[in-house]
Amino acid sequence: xxxxxxxxxxxxxxxxxxxxxxxxxxxxxxxxxxxxxxxxxxxxxxxxxxxxxxxxxxxxxxxxxxxxxxxxxxxxxxxxxxxxxxxxxxxxxxxxxxxxxxxxxxxxxxxxxxxxxxxxxxxxxxxxxxxxxxxxxxxxxxxxxxxxxxxxxxxxxxxxxxxxxxxxxxxxxxxxxxxxxxxxxxxxxxxxxxxxxxxxxxxxxxxxxxxxxxxxxxxxxxxxxxxxxxxxxxxxxxxxxxxxxxxxxxxxxxxxxxxx
Ligand code: PEP
Ligand code: MN
Numbered sequence: 001x002x003x004x005x006x007x008x009x010x011x012x013x014x015x016x017x018x019x020x021x022x023x024x025x026x027x028x029x030x031x032x033x034x035x036x037x038x039x040x041x042x043x044x045x046x047x048x049x050x051x052x053x054x055x056x057x058x059x060x061x062x063x064x065x066x067x068x069x070x071x072x073x074x075x076x077x078x079x080x081x082x083x084x085x086x087x088x089x090x091x092x093x094x095x096x097x098x099x100x101x102x103x104x105x106x107x108x109x110x111x112x113x114x115x116x117x118x119x120x121x122x123x124x125x126x127x128x129x130x131x132x133x134x135x136x137x138x139x140x141x142x143x144x145x146x147x148x149x150x151x152x153x154x155x156x157x158x159x160x161x162x163x164x165x166x167x168x169x170x171x172x173x174x175x176x177x178x179x180x181x182x183x184x185x186x187x188x189x190x191x192x193x194x195x196x197x198x199x200x201x202x203x204x205x206x207x208x209x210x211x212x213x214x215x216x217x218x219x220x221x222x223x224x225x226x227x228x229x230x231x232x233x234x235x236x237x238x239x240x241x242x243x244x245x246x247x248x249x250x251x252x253x254x255x256x257x258x259x260x
Contacts, residue, residue: 006128006156007192007220010043015254016221018082018101018194019246020046022236023059024066032228034073036243040250044101045070045079046223050090051235052107059234067097074098082130086114088121101128103223104145106162106174106199110134115145119152128156130194133184137164137177142184146191158192159184160223161214163200173202173239176210178217198225198239207241207249208256215257224249 010016019037024030024047034045047070051061070081082101085091086108094102102122108114109132122129129149134141142159149157161181163174185193195214201207211222227233230240241249 001155002190003150003155003157004190004192007158010221013043014041015250016192016194017042017250018044018046018221018223019226019243020044020082021048021227021233022198022225022240023048023051023061023234024069025062025234027069027072029228030066030069030073031076033226033243034077034079036228037226037246038077038079040243040247042079043221044082045073045077046082046103046225048235049083049094050086052084052086052105054107064093067094067099070099071097074100082128085118088117091118091121099127101130103130103160104132106132106135108132109145110136110138110141112141112144112148115148119148119154122149122154123152124154125152126155128158129154130158130160132160132162132196133164133180135165135174137166137175137180139180139183142180143187146188158194158220160194160196161219162196162198162223172200172206172210174200176200176213178213182217192220194221194223195219196223198223198236201239203238204230204241207239208253211249211253212256215253 019042049066080100085102166175197210225240226246227240
């Protein structure tokens with residue numbers, strides 16, 4: 001069994017899609033979002049439980065109280081659940097609930113000690129684990145993180161391209177640096193590669209152009225943030241789409257790509 005086999009089950013689907021709010025805020029918010037997304041071709045429901053904030057003082061996630069909320073969203077919607085984990089303590093808490101997928105965030109991927117600790121905590125796991133690119137544009141650090149997970153015999157693996165920090169900033173929150181993802185694929189062609197245009201864009205208005213590039217580059221799927229009331233979101237308010245807007249967005253993307 002290869003570590004990318006899990007993805008073959010989704011490959012024939014219209015478009016592999018992970019969607020949901022940046023952060024779990026309240027039970028009502030995650031349930032409302034999940035019920036709306038269930039009507040669309042969403043495969044996994046995402047929500048951040050612990051939020052890695054660059055500076056202290058912001059909203060750092062509601063924490064493990066959200067885990068039973070997400071288990072209930074899964075029960076009521078049938079959607080599989082994805083959350084971010086950044087430490088063995090997060091994995092231990094999440095393992096008490098029926099979470100299907102863990103992603104490792106960009107700040108965590110930049111730290112090989114943290115990735116190794118997660119790899120050890122997830123040794124032999126049958127959960128799907130997706131590794132985001134590191135915040136800094138370093139292909140080896142991204143591949144190295146992937147190899148740490150691979151060596152831990154985690155059964156189902158993939159990566160997420162969410163763009164890179166630059167100084168000064170480009171028009172995007174995180175510069176895509178498409179070539180880094182292309183080079184990752186050249187070295188590890190079988191690894192499912194998901195594009196996260198939300199964290200690249202930082203603003204809703206840039207989502208379309210980034211998603212269309214990723215579609216033309218044949219990414220294996222997308223992770224897109226969706227919130228019932230984006231402007232009132234507790235994190236990443238400027239980049240999220242309502243579930244209804246997300247549905248229209250995905251429909252228009254297919255048209256846009258068919259025309260190019
Ligand atoms: C997120 O997915 O909400 C997140 C914090 O992502 P990143 O690690 O890409 O910043
Ligand atoms: Mn976010």
